[in-house]
Amino acid sequence: MAGITLERILALHAAYIRCIDRDELEAWPEFFLDPCLYVVTSAENHRLGFPGGMIYADTRGMLIDRVASLRGANVYEKQTYRHILGLPSVLKNGGGEAETETPFMVARIMHDGQTDIFATGVYLDVVRAAGNDLKFAKRIVVCDSSRIHTLLALPL
Amino acid sequence: MAGITLERILALHAAYIRCIDRDELEAWPEFFLDPCLYVVTSAENHRLGFPGGMIYADTRGMLIDRVASLRGANVYEKQTYRHILGLPSVLKNGGGEAETETPFMVARIMHDGQTDIFATGVYLDVVRAAGNDLKFAKRIVVCDSSRIHTLLALPL
Amino acid sequence: MAGITLERILALHAAYIRCIDRDELEAWPEFFLDPCLYVVTSAENHRLGFPGGMIYADTRGMLIDRVASLRGANVYEKQTYRHILGLPSVLKNGGGEAETETPFMVARIMHDGQTDIFATGVYLDVVRAAGNDLKFAKRIVVCDSSRIHTLLALPL
Numbered sequence: 001m002a003g004i005t006l007e008r009i010l011a012l013h014a015a016y017i018r019c020i021d022r023d024e025l026e027a028w029p030e031f032f033l034d035p036c037l038y039v040v041t042s043a044e045n046h047r048l049g050f051p052g053g054m055i056y057a058d059t060r061g062m063l064i065d066r067v068a069s070l071r072g073a074n075v076y077e078k079q080t081y082r083h084i085l086g087l088p089s090v091l092k093n094g095g096g097e098a099e100t101e102t103p104f105m106v107a108r109i110m111h112d113g114q115t116d117i118f119a120t121g122v123y124l125d126v127v128r129a130a131g132n133d134l135k136f137a138k139r140i141v142v143c144d145s146s147r148i149h150t151l152l153a154l155p156l
Numbered sequence: 157m158a159g160i161t162l163e164r165i166l167a168l169h170a171a172y173i174r175c176i177d178r179d180e181l182e183a184w185p186e187f188f189l190d191p192c193l194y195v196v197t198s199a200e201n202h203r204l205g206f207p208g209g210m211i212y213a214d215t216r217g218m219l220i221d222r223v224a225s226l227r228g229a230n231v232y233e234k235q236t237y238r239h240i241l242g243l244p245s246v247l248k249n250g251g252g253e254a255e256t257e258t259p260f261m262v263a264r265i266m267h268d269g270q271t272d273i274f275a276t277g278v279y280l281d282v283v284r285a286a287g288n289d290l291k292f293a294k295r296i297v298v299c300d301s302s303r304i305h306t307l308l309a310l311p312l
Numbered sequence: 313m314a315g316i317t318l319e320r321i322l323a324l325h326a327a328y329i330r331c332i333d334r335d336e337l338e339a340w341p342e343f344f345l346d347p348c349l350y351v352v353t354s355a356e357n358h359r360l361g362f363p364g365g366m367i368y369a370d371t372r373g374m375l376i377d378r379v380a381s382l383r384g385a386n387v388y389e390k391q392t393y394r395h396i397l398g399l400p401s402v403l404k405n406g407g408g409e410a411e412t413e414t415p416f417m418v419a420r421i422m423h424d425g426q427t428d429i430f431a432t433g434v435y436l437d438v439v440r441a442a443g444n445d446l447k448f449a450k451r452i453v454v455c456d457s458s459r460i461h462t463l464l465a466l467p468l
């Protein structure tokens with residue numbers, strides 16, 4: 001099977017952050033295969049080889065649960081987020097699967113308009129063609145900062 | 157008529173922000189068809205369906221007027237701006253016209269070098285092929301922050 | 313000779329920032345031809361036509377020396393960086409060589425997790441095909457801020 005085109009990879013990334021930044025979180029788990037691997041961790045933990053992280057999910061059901069718990073917790077006046085992705089590096093590509101690394105920056109916009117950088121890091125992804133769709137088999141979100149956000153209010 | 161290639165869409169976006177960040181504002185209205193629709197609004201107003209915004213223009217002449225008034229107002233020592241665009245989502249594409257959504261982040265660099273995030277948001281665009289050119293039929297700039305900048309010193 | 317595809321240009325940019333942000337600086341000089349031109353300067357100096365800058369190198373050996381001196385200087389607890397590139401404008405393309413302009417933003421993540429914008433600016437590049445590789449014949453890094461960083465701790 002041939003490699004996946006860059007255009008399809010870019011479209012997947014664009015659709016993923018659009019879903020999150022529009023707060024359409026119920027559609028977010030559908031970007032993943034089932035089973036899958038979704039981990040949010042820090043650069044330090046990742047470098048040290050710690051498998052866990054701030055968030056760990058290996059089925060789509062766990063992602064759905066996570067959205068439900070975020071919806072339950074969001075009782076306060078909420079901030080919004082804006083993801084900006086850099087260009088992906090395609091490290092491997094063939095057999096209907098591609099391994100890519102994509103840097104990201106997320107801005108957080110508070111209710112009074114104050115804007116700061118909420119997170120930066122890199123997505124370590126394995127994407128796989130599933131029929132006409134392209135989905136994440138694996139997404140390791142490596143955050144540059146080790147500061148733990150006690151309530152990580154959105155998926156990354 | 158066929159769809160517009162992603163490469164042409166990316167090139168249009170890149171040329172647009174290059175024009176603004178190089179302060180070549182006199183060339184900026186030429187990125188639009190005439191008539192057109194150019195609106196800068198907030199996410200909150202956009203969600204509530206308010207048609208207006210901080211800036212509203214529906215002819216190229218109004219865009220030209222806007223540049224003239226910015227040039228007249230800029231008597232103070234000026235800051236510079238840097239746009240960084242994320243990847244566009246192509247929502248519709250066909251008949252020589254494409255509808256896209258593209259996230260943006262704008263940094264503001266003050267004269268003393270201090271740099272902060274000036275604005276984040278998303279461009280809601282309709283682009284149309286006009287001969288060899290690609291131009292904006294419609295650009296709704298939805299800013300994440302509702303804080304009104306009393307003097308919005310540049311086009312977004 | 314034909315022009316260089318956008319896909320190859322994007323891949324070069326992605327690989328370059330990946331190398332730096334992964335702190336694999338020893339591989340960084342290999343992104344350049346030898347001789348080459350690598351300059352880091354400010355927008356103000358660039359506009360005034362000053363040829364020099366904060367950093368100037370015109371051989372790969374000078375880039376290698378620079379990495380060695382950065383490695384020697386980095387005795388303190390170090391921060392990390394994250395480059396996010398915008399979309400490149402391809403200004404000329406033909407004869408196996410392309411001239412491009414690409415905006416960038418670099419975030420700096422301090423050891424305590426505090427994140428701010430370290431630098432913004434634009435890469436003015438000439439890239440050239442060398443066999444299967446694509447390398448920088450010239451990279452002028454024009455930083456928006458004129459504030460001189462007395463110890464510029466990483467390549468841009």
